Amino acid sequence: MLDLKWIRENAQRFDEAMGQRNSTVRAEALLRLDEERRSHLKSLQDLQSQRNDASKEIGRAKASGDAAKADEVMARVADLKSRIQDGEARERDLDARIAIFLAAVPNIPFDEVPVGADETDNVEVRRVGTKPSFDFKPKEHFEIGEALGLMDFDRAAKIAGSRFTVLRGAMARLERALGQFMIDIHTREFGYEEVSPPLLVREDAAFGTGNLPKFAEDLFQTTDGRWLIPTAEISLTNLVREEITEEAKLPLRFTALTPSFRSEAGSAGRDTRGMLRQHQFYKAELVSVTTAETALEEHERMTRAAETVLERLGLHFRTVVLCTGDMGFASRKTYDIEVWLPGQDAFREISSCSVCGDFQARRMNARYRPAGEKQAPRFVNTLNGSGTAVGRALIAVVENYQNADGSVTVPDVLRPYMNGLERIG
Known part of the structure; x- marks a missing residue:
């Protein structure tokens, strides 16, 4: 299995190697999926940060005796929790799709290997x-x-x-x-x-x-x-x-x-x-x-x-x-x-x-x-x-x-x- 980071940094070399190996795989499809995953992870981290902040806000509201505020924030936390669970499921799906992609990609030939079709x-x-x-x-x-x-x-x-x-x-x-x-x-x-x-x-x-x-x-x-x-x-x-x-x-x-x-x-x-x-x-x-x-x-x-x-x-x-x-x-x-x-x-x-x-x-x-x-x-x-x-x-x-x-x-x-x-x- 190839290193995704290496493919990200060497997309042109990867495509050349796949062509030399008679493979139709190209970096673009993988990197598009990788970018989708990384963007999704950032959004998921933002949701988790919001949930953490909201949890602290609940504690402050309860400490001040503001029950209405506490209930409002708790409802927001519940919504964030649901969205995070959905996001984690999507993260697992994206991880699996990338893993399946990488599992089917052949190795990169050394430069000294003669280029040929068969x-x-x-x-x-x-x-x-x-x-x-x-x-x-x-x-x-x-x-x-x-x-x-x-x-x-x-x-x-x-x-x-x-x-x-x-x-x-x-x-x-x-x-x-x-x-x-x-x-x-x-x-x-x-x-x-x-x-x-x-x-x-x-x-x-x-x-x-x-x-x-x-x-x-x-x-x-x-x-x-x-x-x-x-x-x-x-x-x-x-x-x-x-x-x-x-x-x-x-x-x-x-x-x-x-x-x-x-x-x-x-x-x-x-x-x-x-x-x-x-x-x-x-x-x-x-x-x-x-x-x-x-x-x-x-x-x-x-x-x-x-x-x-x-x-x-x-x-x-x-x-x-x-x-x-x-x-x-x-x-x-x-x-x-x-x-x-x-x-x-x-x-x-x-x-x-x-x-x-x-x-x-x-x-x-x-x-x-x-x-x-x-x-x-x-x-x-x-x-x-x-x-x-x-x-x-x-x-x-x-x-x-x-x-x-x-x-x-x-x-x-x-x-x-x-x-x-x-x-x-």
Whole structure:
């Protein structure tokens, strides 16, 4: 959520940013509402002042024995009280309208983010590794998995419907191995604290990260009003909600390996075969909580942690910085990491790492106390990223390490997690 005072003082910059983000929101409508609220508050304060003066006048009239005067002023106080109650109701209504407006406004991109309309305007910043070469036509992961009898989409559909998969035997173990491998890198080499968080969250937690209300249709909701997490970002980021953290404890770095649940609303007809777009999948999530001064540096560090996973797996990938029109709602800058899939002959996203500034912190009221300063606490800055999506990493391993006989070679770094297994076949 953006700071209303900042919008008031930077209306032109706000409008430019919204245009860059393909948003129709403009400052004029919000500032008109804000001016109405401020004018109303002044009138309400005047009424309250009149009531206070009148209350004192009642005391003086009673003290002087002027009952008629006291009755007259008491009637005036009653009228003022009624008008004040009506005014307070209108104040609540105006506050709610402003809050609803601000809740739907996306974050402001950093100046360094490339301006563009959609994914075609994203900018590649680096490529790592090389494409594997095959002396046969490489297959897609679902063709390999089904032929091995280790990916079962038909039985999954009988159990849960479309966009679910049953993994069996060595393929199920490969999924588990990948997740553990990722968490080990993040905790041992990059200092993230492993967390086992709730998979169900309250509405205010999902609001805090910007998932609600804008993306309600992308989430699954339970009958008691809780929401299944679409990513552990929600649970991990909310660890600091409504708290003041000492600056000396920053940055906080959290990681979690959890299932994620997404309705995939609006994706009808897209990636219907295989595991690329599922309602349920595992992901190693990364979250950092820091200060504005160190947020961009932390962003590079987080992205490096995700890239390290792919490098160790020997996968070819590229990292792109998203343009203003392709960034997520809460982000100020985002790197997407896209892994090469030989079966598709294309790069596909496997990680997205974003720095959100104080956008989420304002929604969560998450602050920190600057070291050695007596001034009021400041809002923290939050970051989140995939480190990485386990299902997509499994797809990448299966497709990049496939053999002509339909088997899959297990990458060296995963063999300790696979009881030494060298080949799935």
